[in-house]
Amino acid sequence: GRRTERAAWQFTGLPSYADELEGRVAFAWRALDAFYEEDERILGHAADAYHRIDIRDTSRTLEVRSGDTVIARTTRPVVLYESGFAPRWYVPREDIKEKELTPVEGRTFCPYKGLADYYDIGEAKKAAWSYREAYPEVGRVGDLVSFEPDRVEVYLDGERLHLEPGQQVVPHGVDRSLGTDEVLSH
Incomplete structure (x- = not known):
């Protein structure tokens, strides 16, 4: 009608x-x-159909710093490889100083992973994110935290990570007036 x-x-x-x-x-x-x-x-x-996500466990050392403060250090990060983007390294919450993460309002939506929550770290806005309730297909990164290497210092086996040109993710809000409640109900 x-x-x-x-x-x-x-x-x-x-x-x-x-x-x-x-x-x-x-x-x-x-x-x-x-x-x-x-x-x-x-x-x-x-x-x-040609977009791909692969998730792998690793024993490499990942350290996240904000100035002199170590935010996270782990020898069990999870790396997410997604078509067209730099590898994203996820850290278990047990290996993070959670008090250094300040939750911020606003979420973005990825049709492959779900809703992302963001965190400020000191003066660095939206320097980290987490798919608290990741879709089952990418459940291995669910509730882990990833950090933006252009906003905080991220070191992998002692070498600082930098995003290559064109590999910056542009976060999108929820599409077509789709509310976060509706996304969570699916």
């Missing part, structure tokens, strides 16, 4: 090399209430 303007479109007058698009309709993601793959609701945006 509801009508949405400009929610779908169809190409007309296609060249012969695009025959497979003949008679097909595309939908405007933001104009619709929800999308599904089979019986599961897709949150945020459609998954990229």
Whole structure:
């Protein structure tokens, strides 16, 4: 019983090399209430079939510093490799001085990992994050903490990490007026 303007479109007058698009309709993601793959609701945006996440345990030494203060030190970090991004190193909470992390308001959403909570460390804004309730597919990083090497000092086996150009993650808010309660309920 509801009508949405400009929610779908169809190409007309296609060249012969695009025959497979003949008679097909595309939908405007933001104009619709929800999308599904089979019986599961897709949150945020459609998954990229070529996007990959691999998670590995390691015994390398990871240390996080803010000035002279050691924020975290572990010999059991977990590394998350995600297509197109620098490796992200996650630290168990037991190996972090939690009092140095100040929770901040606002969360971002990743359709591959879930909702991220952020922490300031001293003057460094949003210098760390955690997927407190990570999706089951990436559950190994659930409730671990990762640190931004361009906001605090992160050392792996004594060598300071730096993000390469183009590897900075741009956090996105919850998409299509999707509230955090709705994301958590799925």
